[in-house]
Amino acid sequence: MSSPVYIQIHNKIKKEIEANRWAIGERIPAERALAVQFGVSRMTLRQAIQTLVEEGILERKVGSGTYVARKKVQEKMSGVTSFTALTKAQGKKPSSKTVSYLVTTPSLSESEHLELAEGQKVLRMERIRYADEVPICFEVATVPYDLIKDYERKQVTRSLYQTLEQNGLAIGRAEQTVSAMLASERIADYLHLKRGAAILRLHQLTKLGDGRPFEYVRTQYAGERFEFYLEK
The missing domain is CATH 3.40.1410.10 (Chorismate lyase-like)
Structure with missing residues (x-):
């Protein structure tokens, strides 16, 4: 069973981020350009990007674009959230x-x-x-x-x-x-x-x-x- 196409694109972009293709805080290429690069529709590309945003790997800035997310200051919480x-x-x-x-x-x-x-x-x-x-x-x-x-x-x-x-x-x-x-x-x-x-x-x-x-x-x-x- 193969992964959905958007998950495959998610994995490729994540690997490129880990390989430092784009630095922390750097804007990644526009969705249209990435869709052409990976040979997928813009809808599929957008779904992959949104998954990375929800994971905190990328972040969107209104009117500016999508960037490699900066690490956040963390606060420990106690207990398991059910x-x-x-x-x-x-x-x-x-x-x-x-x-x-x-x-x-x-x-x-x-x-x-x-x-x-x-x-x-x-x-x-x-x-x-x-x-x-x-x-x-x-x-x-x-x-x-x-x-x-x-x-x-x-x-x-x-x-x-x-x-x-x-x-x-x-x-x-x-x-x-x-x-x-x-x-x-x-x-x-x-x-x-x-x-x-x-x-x-x-x-x-x-x-x-x-x-x-x-x-x-x-x-x-x-x-x-x-x-x-x-x-x-």
Whole structure:
């Protein structure tokens, strides 16, 4: 099973960034030029670029272009962020709508974060998460397919953490980073926001109790409906 074309382009651009073709803070070529270079449509190229933006590898500047992202100052947060548990703790009813549910070849970023062996497949889920039926965030979660292949789809989409714990797997530590960005047209539509509205972007890599990374999540929260609370 080959990767979607936009993931293949994502991987090529990421490798070129890692090879220092463009320096940190440097603007990359326009989408039209890159689409010609890679021999794909502008729509496919734009999807690859947007994925890199959502991963924090590239950043868009309105009216200027797309740049190799600068490293952000990081603040450690404690605890594992489970949307289901977090929403219930606030006295609200969690729910979700699955946008896509695909067993596929991982992107280079997914493979690196999850420490996958060559040839391993992943499950990539895109979901809109709700609290009391109000859209709060759009989430892309990637897990090794071998880990969840014996579970029913609803066991994975409703609450993966709960399913794993019920089957004897302990949830361990999580690495989290939070940054700000502007909502793309697609995300604004999903979250009922205006295009360009403020978004809080969370990247989370969660590990099992034995230290194995099992979930790589990229989540975009509606800034006006969600806030992070840090406790030291």
